[in-house]
Amino acid sequence: MEKTMADAGTSADVAVVGAGPAGLYAAYCAGFRGLSSVLVDVLPEPGGQIAALYPEKKIYDIAGRPAVRGRELVDDLVAQVAPFQPRYLLGRTAVSLTPDQVRGWIIELEDGTRVRAGAVVVAAGLGRSVPRTLPCLGPYQGRGVAHHVPRLDEHRGRDVMIVGGGDSAVDWALALAPIARSVTVVHRRSAFRAHEHGVKQMYATGIRVLTDARVTACHGSESLEEVSVHTGAEEFVLPVQALVAALGFITNVGPIADWGLRMENRQIMVDTAMRTNLPGVYAVGDICSYEGRVPLISVGFGEAATAANHAAVELRPGSRLAPEHSTDTDGALTS
Secondary structure, eight states: OOOOOOOSEEEEEEEEEOOSHHHHHHHHHHHHTTOOEEEEESSSSTTHHHHHHOTTSEEOOBTTBSOEEHHHHHHHHHHHHGGGOOEEEESOOEEEEEEETTTEEEEEETTSOEEEEEEEEEOOTTSEEEEOOOGGGGGGBTTTEESSOSOGGGGTTOEEEEEOOSHHHHHHHHHHTTTSSEEEEEOSSSSOSSOHHHHHHHHHTTOEEEOSEEEEEEEOSSSOOEEEEEETTEEEEEEOSEEEEOOOEEEEOGGGGGSOOOEETTEEEOOTTOBOSSTTEEEOGGGEEOTTOOOOHHHHHHHHHHHHHHHHHHHSTTSOSSOOOHHHHTTOOOO
16 A cells, blocks of 8 residues: 655545554544545555554454455555545654644644544554664665565565564564565574464474674665675675564554543553543554543544444534444445
8 A cells, every 4th residue: 555645734534543443444434424534654655563563363252254364454544444435644643642723633743744524533553653673774674674475475585684582573484484585583592482383383394594694784786685694703695685684663652642542551541432532532452541441442442432432422413423324324334
């Protein structure tokens, strides 16, 4: 999905901060009620941490789906909301939230874009996630260096290096082994943090594993071509056209903490309608908290539906809280 270029501003009935599963479903539910939406996310593509960390892993706690790959779930959510034409503002951080006498709220993004919305749904998950990286990787970001693998097939026939020792690094290595020309895993320690079963599988596949090692330099004119690795007393250069820095994420609430929302333990407190202490502002998914909440994706879907339908009533006084049955409308917009 293309990253929308910055502009002077945009407006929608509902602004959703966070394009993970709960945020995508909130936009769908808003669209089903005839409301326009815009989705803002710091990550360069929708899907949240599922897309960033485990798109190839199977998820088993989605209602009606015995098992679904993370990428498949995200693709389905994007396809589900697509008929309502939400606008995506990706790869950007929402830095401030201020009242707007005309529309309701103004969200300002770090690039200066201003989003005006009648209602706001905060679906920021665990908060703002910034990938950990290495200084030598910076010049090749987007030119061979990435922090996750949106599509496995993009690496068919490539020499791929994965840097890291956690589950994500091992999962990427196993998923890419049948597709890439070669896969090399570089880890700075001798032992992996990943689950033992995955590590055993990795060694059994013949993937090249370099432990007590570190990447010291990247090389290439237009894009990544080679990587220098230091291990022990030896330093050598490997052909690499794609490097996945699976070094984890630094997660914090970020600017949301300064928006005037009532928070406890880095979570936004909400009532049974998912309303925050600010009028017209809702919170859903792992960023929100209330007594007895269970942190599951499926719970986030229910919270998203609750928030969107209450927002519909607020924006269109006199409309019903409960939407029409989707089987009766054939997906048509309702009010």
